[in-house]
Amino acid sequence: MTSKFRVILILCLTALLALLAGCGDDDGSSSADSGQSAxxxxxxxxxxxxxxxxxxxxxxxxxxxxxxxDDPTNGKGFESAVAFAIADExxxxxxxxxxxxxxxxxxxxxxxxxxxxxxxxISITPQREEQVDFSSTYYEAGQAxxxxxxxxxxxxxxxxxxxxxxxxxxxxxxxxxxxxETIQPSxxxxxxxNSTDVINALKNEQVDAVVVDVPTAFFLTAVQVPExxxxxxxxxxxxxxxxxxxxxxxxxxxxxxxxxxxxRESGDLAxxxxxxxxxxxxxxTLD
Amino acid sequence: xxxxxxxxxxxxxxxxxxxAARRRRDxxxxxxxAVSTVVVLGxxxxxxxTSSGWPDVRDTFFSWSVFKSSFPEVLxxxxxxxxxxxxxxxxxxxxxxxxxxxxxxxxxxxxxLRIIAAxxxxxxxxxxxxxxxxxxxxxxxxxxxxxNESVFVDPLVLGGIALAxxxxxxxxxxxxxxxxxxxxxxxxAALAVGLTETQAVRHVILPxxxxxxxxxxxxxxxxxxxxxxxxxxxxxxxAFRIAQIEQASDFNYTPLLAAALLYLAVTLPLARVxxxxxxxxxGRAV
Numbered sequence: 001m002t003s004k005f006r007v008i009l010i011l012c013l014t015a016l017l018a019l020l021a022g023c024g025d026d027d028g029s030s031s032a033d034s035g036q037s038a039x040x041x042x043x044x045x046x047x048x049x050x051x052x053x054x055x056x057x058x059x060x061x062x063x064x065x066x067x068x069x070d071d072p073t074n075g076k077g078f079e080s081a082v083a084f085a086i087a088d089e090x091x092x093x094x095x096x097x098x099x100x101x102x103x104x105x106x107x108x109x110x111x112x113x114x115x116x117x118x119x120x121x122i123s124i125t126p127q128r129e130e131q132v133d134f135s136s137t138y139y140e141a142g143q144a145x146x147x148x149x150x151x152x153x154x155x156x157x158x159x160x161x162x163x164x165x166x167x168x169x170x171x172x173x174x175x176x177x178x179x180x181e182t183i184q185p186s187x188x189x190x191x192x193x194n195s196t197d198v199i200n201a202l203k204n205e206q207v208d209a210v211v212v213d214v215p216t217a218f219f220l221t222a223v224q225v226p227e228x229x230x231x232x233x234x235x236x237x238x239x240x241x242x243x244x245x246x247x248x249x250x251x252x253x254x255x256x257x258x259x260x261x262x263x264r265e266s267g268d269l270a271x272x273x274x275x276x277x278x279x280x281x282x283x284x285t286l287d
Numbered sequence: 288x289x290x291x292x293x294x295x296x297x298x299x300x301x302x303x304x305x306x307a308a309r310r311r312r313d314x315x316x317x318x319x320x321a322v323s324t325v326v327v328l329g330x331x332x333x334x335x336x337t338s339s340g341w342p343d344v345r346d347t348f349f350s351w352s353v354f355k356s357s358f359p360e361v362l363x364x365x366x367x368x369x370x371x372x373x374x375x376x377x378x379x380x381x382x383x384x385x386x387x388x389x390x391x392x393x394x395x396x397x398x399x400l401r402i403i404a405a406x407x408x409x410x411x412x413x414x415x416x417x418x419x420x421x422x423x424x425x426x427x428x429x430x431x432x433x434x435n436e437s438v439f440v441d442p443l444v445l446g447g448i449a450l451a452x453x454x455x456x457x458x459x460x461x462x463x464x465x466x467x468x469x470x471x472x473x474x475x476a477a478l479a480v481g482l483t484e485t486q487a488v489r490h491v492i493l494p495x496x497x498x499x500x501x502x503x504x505x506x507x508x509x510x511x512x513x514x515x516x517x518x519x520x521x522x523x524x525x526a527f528r529i530a531q532i533e534q535a536s537d538f539n540y541t542p543l544l545a546a547a548l549l550y551l552a553v554t555l556p557l558a559r560v561x562x563x564x565x566x567x568x569x570g571r572a573v
Contacts, residue, residue: 104535105531105534105535108538109347109540110340110343110344110346110347110348111340111343111344125536125537127536127537127538127539128536128537128538130346130537130538130539131346131347131537131538131539132538166435168522171528171531171532171535172531172532172535172536176532176536177536188523188524189524190442190521190522190523190524191519191522191524191528191531191532192520192521192522193520197425197520200425200429201425201522203429204425204428204429204440205428205434205435205440206425206428206435206440206442206521206522207435207522208435248343
C-alpha cells in the first residue's frame, strides 16, 4: 500500500514540476510602466481606484505629528497635509479625497490595491522599489535616540555610549538598520510590532533606549512619555527618504511624483513641514 | 471460506487466474488514483500558475535569491526557538501534571486547591495565547517592582512564563483525561493490596494514565513548538521575527517561507514519531 502511494506521489510531483517549469518561462510581462505626461494629471485622465476620487491610505492608529486625533481626513498632521496638498495639485477637491486604512505590512503585498497611494512614513530603498512604486521624496528623516531622563543613557554624548544598551525599535523601520549598522550594540536590539509597544517598553524600562525617526522622537518626548528625553540624533546610513507608496507600475506614479516636486519647488512642502514637524530638536548630533 | 486450495497459485488451478485478476485490479486502482490526483492537484496548480498575478506572487513569495540570502539569518534565530521550546515544554509537563493531580485528588481538604486548579485551566485555556503573552510581557514590567536588570523584565522569561501557563492548562486536561480513563478498579485493587493512596497514584494509576495520553501530549508539543514564535511580539529576534524584519526591509515575503520550512523541519518528524507511537499502542491492544 505504501509503495503504491509513493508511486502516485512521485507521478504527481513530476507532473507538478513540469507545470511549474512550463510557467516559469513567461517572465517580465508583469509590470509595464505606462508613462503619462504632466498634462494628463487631472481627475478626468487619472486611472484611480474609484474614478473621480483619490483614495489615500495610511495605517491605524495614525500617530502625531503625521496625523492628528487618529483622523487622517481632517487635514491636520504632516502626512495628512502632504496628501491633501498632492490631491490639490492633481486637481482633486478636498471632498474627493477618500481615506482608507492599510497596515504597513499589507501595503506592499502583491495584487490589486484599494488605494491610489499610501503615506505611512515609508522609507524608499532600492530593494523595496523592486516590489512597489514610490513617489519623489517628501521628507528626509534623521534618527533619534530617546531614553528616560533619570537613566544613565540620558547623558550619552556619543554613539559609543550606547554600545552596551538594550535598544528597542519598531519592526519594519529604518531605525533597526540604523541601530545595527551605526550603533552596533553588543546585545541584539529588541524589535516590537508597533510604536505603542516600543513606547511601553521604554516606559516599563524593558529597554534602556529606543531609536525612532526624529519627528516621532519629538512627539514621544513632548506628549507620550514626558519623563523621556531625546538624547541625540544621527543620520541613518544611506539617508532615510520617505515617499508615497503606489502599486508597482501604477499609472499614477509620475503624476504623484510631479505633484510632490511642484510642492517642493513652490516652498509649500517646507511650509507644511514647518507647521507640523518642529525641525529643530535641540538634541545634539551623536557620532 | 471453502476451497482454499484453489487460491494457491499453481498450474491448472484457478488460483493463477485469480491472482492475475487481482493484479489487474490493483494496477487499475493505481492508475485511477494517479490520474485523479494529477487532475485535482494539477488543476489547482494550473489555476495558480496561470493566474495573471502569478509572476508577482512568485517574485514576492518564492524568490530563490531572497530565500538564499535570508535563510542563514532566520536559521540563526531558530535556535532560540528550539531552546525556548525545550525549556518551556519541561515546565509545561511539570505544571500540567501537578494541576491534573490536584484536580483528580480525593481528600476533602484539597477542595480549595481543586477550585483553583479548575479555574486556572478554564481561564488559561479560554484566553488567546497571544493576549497572555502581551499581558504578561508588558504587564509585569509595568508593575514597577523589578528594575531593568531583573529576569522579570527579560522578554524571553516573561514570554516563556506566558506560554507555559497557557499550555500547562491544556496539558493538565490531557493528563486528567488519562487519569480518569484508568478504571476505578485499579485504584481499589492497589489499596486492597496495602498501598497507600499516594502510592496507588504513583505506582498504579499514573503509569497507565501517562502511557495512554502519549499521543495527545505529543500533539500539544507540536502546537507549542509553533507557538514559541509568539514570544517575538515582546522583542526577541527569533526565527519568525527575523523573517518579518527581512520581509519589511525588502518588501518580500519569501523569508517567512524560510521560517515556515524550519518549523516544518521540526514538527514533521515529531508528527511521524506520533504516528508510530499511535500504531504501536493500538497494536498492543490492551
